[in-house]
Amino acid sequence: MASKRYRLEWLKLLLGLVVLGSYLSWSVVERRLSVEAQEYKRLTAQTQIVDNYLNDQLAAISRVLNIVRNNIPDWRAANDSMAHANHEMEEYLKALTDVRNLSVYDRNGTVIASSQPELLHKNYQHRAYFQTTLNDPSPDTLHIGEPMLAVTGLYVFMVTKRIVDENGEFDGVVLASVDPLRFRTTLASVNYADDMWSALAHSKGKQLLMIPEQEGQRGKNLAQPGSFFTRHIESGRDTNLLTGTVYATGEKRVMALRTIRPSGLYLDEPLILAVGRDLDAVYKDWKRFALTRLIFFILISLVSCFLMYRVQRSKRRTEKAKRASAALIQQQNEQLNALNEELRKLAMHDALTGVANRRSFDERFELEWRRCRRETLPLAVVMIDIDYFKAFNDHYGHVIGDQCLQSVAQQLQQYSARGSDFVARFGGEEFICLLPNTDFDQAAQYAESLRLAIEQLNIPHASSEVSGRLTISLGFAVCIPGNDSASTELIVKADECLYRAKAGGRNQAVGVDGCGAPG
Numbered sequence: 001m002a003s004k005r006y007r008l009e010w011l012k013l014l015l016g017l018v019v020l021g022s023y024l025s026w027s028v029v030e031r032r033l034s035v036e037a038q039e040y041k042r043l044t045a046q047t048q049i050v051d052n053y054l055n056d057q058l059a060a061i062s063r064v065l066n067i068v069r070n071n072i073p074d075w076r077a078a079n080d081s082m083a084h085a086n087h088e089m090e091e092y093l094k095a096l097t098d099v100r101n102l103s104v105y106d107r108n109g110t111v112i113a114s115s116q117p118e119l120l121h122k123n124y125q126h127r128a129y130f131q132t133t134l135n136d137p138s139p140d141t142l143h144i145g146e147p148m149l150a151v152t153g154l155y156v157f158m159v160t161k162r163i164v165d166e167n168g169e170f171d172g173v174v175l176a177s178v179d180p181l182r183f184r185t186t187l188a189s190v191n192y193a194d195d196m197w198s199a200l201a202h203s204k205g206k207q208l209l210m211i212p213e214q215e216g217q218r219g220k221n222l223a224q225p226g227s228f229f230t231r232h233i234e235s236g237r238d239t240n241l242l243t244g245t246v247y248a249t250g251e252k253r254v255m256a257l258r259t260i261r262p263s264g265l266y267l268d269e270p271l272i273l274a275v276g277r278d279l280d281a282v283y284k285d286w287k288r289f290a291l292t293r294l295i296f297f298i299l300i301s302l303v304s305c306f307l308m309y310r311v312q313r314s315k316r317r318t319e320k321a322k323r324a325s326a327a328l329i330q331q332q333n334e335q336l337n338a339l340n341e342e343l344r345k346l347a348m349h350d351a352l353t354g355v356a357n358r359r360s361f362d363e364r365f366e367l368e369w370r371r372c373r374r375e376t377l378p379l380a381v382v383m384i385d386i387d388y389f390k391a392f393n394d395h396y397g398h399v400i401g402d403q404c405l406q407s408v409a410q411q412l413q414q415y416s417a418r419g420s421d422f423v424a425r426f427g428g429e430e431f432i433c434l435l436p437n438t439d440f441d442q443a444a445q446y447a448e449s450l451r452l453a454i455e456q457l458n459i460p461h462a463s464s465e466v467s468g469r470l471t472i473s474l475g476f477a478v479c480i481p482g483n484d485s486a487s488t489e490l491i492v493k494a495d496e497c498l499y500r501a502k503a504g505g506r507n508q509a510v511g512v513d514g515c516g517a518p519g
């Protein structure tokens, strides 16, 4: 029962810990989702900033290229070897912060005008950007050339537009050479944490710039299987939030990727922007949060289990002590009861002969007196005295005398076989028998049977004057009990009869019925 209660307590504790654990787990998951959502939101916002900036820049470049293209007929007509054109393009260049030079190529790829005079008359027909522009019939397309290593050792990319003559035929290329390093400040401005970097790549995969700059990153081809770049391109979406390993650096990152494709411009190849954070850094605080929750949970579990164990152990000990003391009390009670019983027996029995003592007789006599009075039944009292017992003692000694008393008592007890008959030692060598519901004749018969029974014991009594063996004299009285004072009278009468039996020669029984004379 107790162990069931203890098990129930453990079950309750376990249930409490499960609830607490669930709550803590939920709070940890919820915190992670919130961190994730917040980080994704911020990263997306950062790419938007760069997108806006590049939109403006590309739109400005497109507008300037259009202006240059529109001015070409006038510049040609001026017949000053495009000196005026070079000068104007230098002025336009000042408005374009990200552009290193503006040039005009004729249909054969030779520079006929440029903001950078040393490029004049050089031929770039073999360049991919020239060929791409040549092969695209649309004059509205803004061509974004693949990044290429410039003579300066820096990666640049060419933004070009096709020039057409009055017949719509290809007549050259207007070009802006864009220096991606000029985007450095903008890219750096979106890196709001130390672990961040942002990067810009051409849609064919070549990386233009990574901020903060890392060795060997510029010009790297990102179009590799499984790279963030490839996953973004393959998704077909303009924006993506991806986590995984960065192809270019091998770091674990969360990256926001965006295709830069300004509306209103007809770009043949967009730019791809990536802004990302180190995953460990993003979840650093969250990990600490999760760890503290875990430690808290483990501590609570350990402490509560330990306390439960201690409390139950102490309860068990108390219960055990209680049980032990209850058993002890019970044992002591039993001993006490046995002792009381012993005392009661001692108090009510004669120590030498084992039959009831005088006190016990008095109680019993009173009880039987009342009962017989109530039921109007006769009650007989027989007084028994051993003949010449003093002489017996003198002759055989007191030890044999005691044994003799025991034998007589036993014999009397045996001959008082009725359940209601009662034998007691009255004092010294005197015994008394109480016989309820016994009339005079029955009492006389009983007294005689006792006398004979003692005779039959055949106890030698060499000093007896009536016989060679032990004999007894008996006096009995019988009456139907009346008032209480008559009870003493009944015993007195039995004693008187005994006296008469002694006087009459001993070894005989003398009785009296009620208040009549002895018979």
Ligand SMILES: Nc1nc2c(ncn2[C@@H]2O[C@H](COP(=O)(O)OP(=O)(O)OP(=O)(O)O)[C@@H](O)[C@H]2O)c(=O)[nH]1
Pocket (backbone or CB within 6 Å): 352, 385, 386, 387, 388, 389, 390, 391, 393, 397, 398, 399, 400, 401, 402, 405, 427, 428, 429, 502, 506
């Ligand atoms: N051994 C022994 N003797 C006892 C005990 N109680 C009483 N007596 C003896 O019993 C004797 C009684 O003697 P008396 O009263 O003179 O009577 P009696 O010698 O029996 O003579 P009658 O009764 O006249 O036949 C005394 O000597 C007591 O000492 C007892 O417990 N043990």
